[in-house]
Amino acid sequence: IINVENVRKTYRMGDNIVKAVDGVTLNVFGGEYLIIMGPSGSGKTTLMHLMGCLDKPDSGEIYLAGKCVSKLNDRDLARVRNKMIGFVFQQFNLLPRLTALENVELPMIYAGVPRAIRHKRAKEVLTMVGLRDRMEHKPTQLSGGQMQRVAIARALANQPQIILADEPTGNLDSKSGEEILKIFSDLHSDGLTIIVVTHDLEVAANGQRVIHMRDGRIVSQEVRTSV
Amino acid sequence: IINVENVRKTYRMGDNIVKAVDGVTLNVFGGEYLIIMGPSGSGKTTLMHLMGCLDKPDSGEIYLAGKCVSKLNDRDLARVRNKMIGFVFQQFNLLPRLTALENVELPMIYAGVPRAIRHKRAKEVLTMVGLRDRMEHKPTQLSGGQMQRVAIARALANQPQIILADEPTGNLDSKSGEEILKIFSDLHSDGLTIIVVTHDLEVAANGQRVIHMRDGRIVSQEVRTSV
Numbered sequence: 001i002i003n004v005e006n007v008r009k010t011y012r013m014g015d016n017i018v019k020a021v022d023g024v025t026l027n028v029f030g031g032e033y034l035i036i037m038g039p040s041g042s043g044k045t046t047l048m049h050l051m052g053c054l055d056k057p058d059s060g061e062i063y064l065a066g067k068c069v070s071k072l073n074d075r076d077l078a079r080v081r082n083k084m085i086g087f088v089f090q091q092f093n094l095l096p097r098l099t100a101l102e103n104v105e106l107p108m109i110y111a112g113v114p115r116a117i118r119h120k121r122a123k124e125v126l127t128m129v130g131l132r133d134r135m136e137h138k139p140t141q142l143s144g145g146q147m148q149r150v151a152i153a154r155a156l157a158n159q160p161q162i163i164l165a166d167e168p169t170g171n172l173d174s175k176s177g178e179e180i181l182k183i184f185s186d187l188h189s190d191g192l193t194i195i196v197v198t199h200d201l202e203v204a205a206n207g208q209r210v211i212h213m214r215d216g217r218i219v220s221q222e223v224r225t226s227v
Numbered sequence: 228i229i230n231v232e233n234v235r236k237t238y239r240m241g242d243n244i245v246k247a248v249d250g251v252t253l254n255v256f257g258g259e260y261l262i263i264m265g266p267s268g269s270g271k272t273t274l275m276h277l278m279g280c281l282d283k284p285d286s287g288e289i290y291l292a293g294k295c296v297s298k299l300n301d302r303d304l305a306r307v308r309n310k311m312i313g314f315v316f317q318q319f320n321l322l323p324r325l326t327a328l329e330n331v332e333l334p335m336i337y338a339g340v341p342r343a344i345r346h347k348r349a350k351e352v353l354t355m356v357g358l359r360d361r362m363e364h365k366p367t368q369l370s371g372g373q374m375q376r377v378a379i380a381r382a383l384a385n386q387p388q389i390i391l392a393d394e395p396t397g398n399l400d401s402k403s404g405e406e407i408l409k410i411f412s413d414l415h416s417d418g419l420t421i422i423v424v425t426h427d428l429e430v431a432a433n434g435q436r437v438i439h440m441r442d443g444r445i446v447s448q449e450v451r452t453s454v
């Protein structure tokens with residue numbers, strides 16, 4: 001469902017060159033539960049942003065459900081992304097002046113979902129992540145783990161086909177983390193494609209395949225052979 | 228070295244009341260390595276901000292090295308805090324327009340450290356956390372784990388007596404996390420007081436005492452009896 005073909009992303013700072021993604025080829029099949037691991041700074045977030053069509057590679061191609069992403073204009077790209085992909089950002093990226101509820105409604109507003117329906121759906125996903133009593137709180141009125149759960153709820157709001165979650169449990173206690181992983185597993189059973197960046201081996205244990213990155217490249221992968 | 232006496236912090240939002248810290252009494256002895264754990268939203272960050280004198284309780288008292296914090300004026304409080312406490316924020320709180328190096332120099336500028344000395348010290352602590360090649364990067368040019376390490380370096384810059392670290396390894400791979408914990412252990416051997424909020428049991432294993440919070444209160448504690 002996502003094909004990454006020899007993709008590169010380089011940052012230039014004066015004379016300094018950072019090869020954040022340095023030739024990555026990766027094929028994610030529809031319905032896969034993929035885990036991405038690797039040291040801090042190895043390029044995981046950069047790769048996730050390229051796969052989620054939030055950023056363009058300097059070379060190579062990205063295909064989303066067979067469509068070549070670089071051939072889409074910005075408006076079509078935004079529309080496809082909004083419809084197919086739910087992205088959980090490592091730094092949450094919540095809008096500070098909106099409540100938790102309004103933050104979760106945002107992707108649905110963009111998708112043209114009628115007010116009553118998106119209101120109901122936003123409450124539903126916030127309740128799913130345990131934030132029923134925090135819907136009217138703004139991000140500065142939430143704990144770190146609560147902000148992370150709002151970011152997760154927002155990614156689920158539009159019922160996307162693909163979830164890209166960048167370290168979704170880093171700020172959560174083990175119980176809250178397990179609840180989130182259960183949500184992901186249930187969605188995976190429903191047929192969604194789940195891609196999770198994590199540093200946590202217990203999170204990684206939920207995936208079907210684990211790829212390891214180092215210095216902008218994929219250096220190894222393991223495929224789970226059990227049921 | 229820090230005494231928390233029946234401290235309360237309540238947030239009011241319209242008719243809603245959130246008892247973030249609901250009567251906490253805690254005595255941290257000088258040189259202790261204390262771990263604070265608890266579910267998301269249980270009040271850990273709020274308690275840390277009160278202990279670090281970044282916030283004032285609604286009731287109860289806080290004593291820092293024997294001084295009653297509420298009796299200090301803002302300027303004296305800021306000076307004592309800057310000199311004694313290094314705080315690692317859960318959301319890093321880096322200044323986006325400053326480089327990693329400049330962010331780390333900030334507490335030293337405030338303390339009146341001469342330019343050449345603070346420049347050298349900033350480079351030293353950034354190298355300690357593995358960011359020697361990232362000193363000129365601004366926060367938006369850093370990975371999540373790199374930002375977290377800049378926040379840690381900044382907390383160490385002024386050689387404080389107390390380190391308050393709010394989930395300092397949440398964005399780090401296990402190797403980078405271990406390097407940070409080694410720094411904390413070394414500082415602890417030098418006599419520093421270390422207080423770490425964490426969700427990670429492996430991090431908790433480094434402490435001498437673990438307190439558990441729930442709904443704004445301390446509900447249990449364990450003291451390590453081995454060497």
Ligand SMILES: Nc1ncnc2c1ncn2[C@@H]1O[C@H](COP(=O)(O)OP(=O)(O)OP(=O)(O)O)[C@@H](O)[C@H]1O
Binds near residue numbers: 361
């Ligand atoms: N805008 C930028 N300019 C320069 N360098 C950048 C920029 N963004 C990222 N980098 C660098 O690219 C590398 C990869 O960053 P990335 O955020 O993808 O890492 P990561 O694997 O997600 O790390 P972490 O586990 O710490 O989140 C890092 O070394 C980072 O310093």
Ligand SMILES: Nc1ncnc2c1ncn2[C@@H]1O[C@H](COP(=O)(O)OP(=O)(O)OP(=O)(O)O)[C@@H](O)[C@H]1O
Binds near residue numbers: 144239246266270
């Ligand atoms: N400014 C505020 N206004 C209203 N409620 C707040 C505010 N700040 C925090 N809260 C609430 O206070 C409670 C405690 O927050 P705190 O940040 O201390 O939790 P925490 O234990 O650090 O959680 P986490 O592990 O998720 O970081 C949370 O339920 C949060 O929603």
Ligand SMILES: [Mg+2]
Binds near residue numbers: 044046166
């Ligand atoms: Mg990252």
Ligand SMILES: [Mg+2]
Binds near residue numbers: 144
């Ligand atoms: Mg917190």
